[in-house]
Amino acid sequence: MARAATIHVCSDCGHTEPRWHGQCAGCGAWNTLVEEAAPPKATAGGGRGAGRARGSTNAALARTPTALRDVHAEQTKRLHTSIGELDRVLGGGLVPGSLVLLGGSPGIGKSTLTNMALGHLAQAGHKTLYVTGEESAAQVRLRAERLGPGALDVPIVAETDLDAVIATLDAERPAACVIDSVQTLHAPDLTGAPGSVGQVREVASRIMGVAKANGTAVILVGHVTKEGALAGPRVLEHLVDCVLQFEGERERTYRTLRALKNRFGSTNEAGVFEMRSGGLVEVLDASARFVGEATGKPGSVVLAAMEGSRPLLVEVQALVSPSELVPPRRVVTGIDRNRLALVLAVLGRHGGIGTGTADVFVNVVGGVRVDEPGADLAVALAIASAQKGVALGTPERPLAAFGEVGLTGELRSVGHPDRRQEEAAKFGLADVVAPPRVTSLRAALRAAFATAREEGPVRAA
Ligand SMILES: Nc1ncnc2c1ncn2[C@@H]1O[C@H](COP(=O)(O)OP(=O)(O)OP(=O)(O)O)[C@@H](O)[C@H]1O
Ligand SMILES: [Mg+2]
Ligand SMILES: [Zn+2]
Structure with a gap:
């Protein structure tokens, strides 16, 4: 055999x-x-299973438990990638010996981000390794050329054979390593095709073995399937220490990085990036950009959202247009489709805003995803504004809102109301429509349309 x-x-x-x-x-x-x-065949002579009676114990196997306070735990120093947003999402940098799964749709910038991170680490004097199974070494070099000098310092291996990658990792013992991507590596002992469940799991668990043994921090790049799952099934999520998701639309400028799981930090962190010719640039003043770009036209409302523990102002745009289609179109980008259905139903039932015979389009500008119920109210107001053709607020000071819409037309409070308010106030949008100031969707609509009458382009009543 x-x-x-x-x-x-x-x-x-x-x-x-x-x-x-x-x-x-x-x-x-x-x-x-x-x-x-x-699994390896149980060898004879180990004393195991050799007629050990049920209920009897083997005293030689007993372990002595240690009090947690006596467990030796070294405070390992984290590796700082010098990409502030990435370090923050990781909970303060890469942990030596840990396994990070970085998922994202094609072309989103996974290779760019990981190459830049390794470049910075290499410049800081850490040993790094980039394993590419997806692109040739020459292709990676061409990308690295536009990412600055550090990126070119990273040693690269173009390899898809798992055994070869493991041997290289063992010989090189880098401090940080990127596997791009986990789906392209192939364990020769398994018959399944690269990327299949068995293969991906085998690849990840064997890499984890060498990573832990050598203290190498490994970033596994993973492709996301159409359904949004990492590596097809979510087989790797429980295995790795940290799961990062890089999101956004390829054709748009902004991308967000967030942690779905993190054994060494909070999953509340998120970073915003912009793809430029020089690579991914952190967007630290994202709110300023989005508010500055907000149109203030009918259908536009600023949402005071939370990106992890950080408040972020984004523009929500809606378009309501008469439709011949049954059922009419519901098209969303940046929010959950089901949330839109809920908001439309409540708007119709409790807000007197019916959209049953109209196509409704909702878009969060800039390619940002806001998957939180706090977005409901801004979506509802944007749709109401679009349906009535009334601009809310003024072009200089668009209306800001946040809050969850309940099924009975009530508004529910969401996390960090103070920080959202503060962020809005920072950009001159002190007059935020949000619970608890307004407690129902109806009251919120009244408050929002009042801003239009006061300062907006006045419409004949
Ligand atoms: N010169 C450039 N200026 C700005 N953006 C660029 C430039 N060249 C490439 N890009 C952007 O970089 C993106 C590709 O980045 P990258 O290769 O890191 O993505 P990826 O997630 O690794 O993709 P894949 O799934 O194919 O591996 C492209 O979608 C493109 O938007
Ligand atoms: Mg790539
Ligand atoms: Zn079964």
Whole structure:
């Protein structure tokens, strides 16, 4: 037997089969069998299983528990990538020996971000390694040329064979390493294609082994499927220490980086980046940009959102236009479609704003995603403003809002109201429509349209 044996394990019930089947014989589920390396055969003479009676114990196996305060835990120094937003999302830099999964849709800038991070680390005197399975070394070099001198200091290996990558990691022992991408590496002992569940899991767990042993911080780049899951199934999420998601639309300027899971820090952090010819640039004054660019026209409302622990003002735009379609179109970018459905239903039922025969488009400007219920009210007001053709606030001082819309037309408070208010006030938008000042959608609509009558382009009543 030349190749290592593999087994197929049902991911639902754990049933094993020597060969792949479409249906699990154990639980009847379809397409749940995943290839894995076969566990090593239990060797004779280990004393295990050799007639050990049920209920009896082996005193030699007993371990002595240690009080947590006596456990030796070294405060390892984190590696600072000098990309402030990335370090912040990581909880203060890369932790040696940890595994970070960086996911994002094609072309979003994963390779750019990781190459820049390694470049900075290399310039700071850390040993780095960039493993590319996706692009040739020459392609990576061409990108690095526009990312500044540090990026060109990073040693690169173009390799897709997992054994070769593991051997290289063991020989080089870098402080930080990027695997771009985890789906392109191939474990030769498994028969599955690169990127399949079994392969991806094997690749990640073996890399984790060397990373932990050598104290190498590893960033695994992963592609996101259409459904938004990392590496197809979310097989890696529990395995790695940290899951980062790089989001945004490829054709737009702004991208956000957020942590979905972090064993060494909060998942409330998010960073905003802009793709420029010189690479990804942190956007520290994102609110100023978005407010400055806000149109203040009918259908435009500023949302005082939270990007992690940081307040961020973004412009929400809506367009309501008569439709022949049944059902009419509901098109969103930057917010959840289901949230829009809810907001439209409540607007119709409790706000007197019906959109049943109109197409509704809602867009968060700049490619930012705001996945929080706090966006509801701004969305509702933008739609109301668009439907009535009335601009809220003035072009210089557009209306700002936040708050969750409840099913009975009430407004619910959301996290960090003070910080949102402060951020809005910083940009001259002190008059924020938000709970608890207004407690119902109806009251919010009244307050919002009052700003239009006072200062906006007045419309005949
Ligand atoms: N000269 C340039 N100026 C500005 N932006 C550029 C330039 N060249 C490339 N880009 C941007 O960089 C993006 C690609 O970045 P990158 O290769 O890091 O993405 P990726 O997430 O690694 O993609 P993939 O999924 O293909 O690996 C392109 O979508 C493009 O918008
Ligand atoms: Mg890439
Ligand atoms: Zn099963």
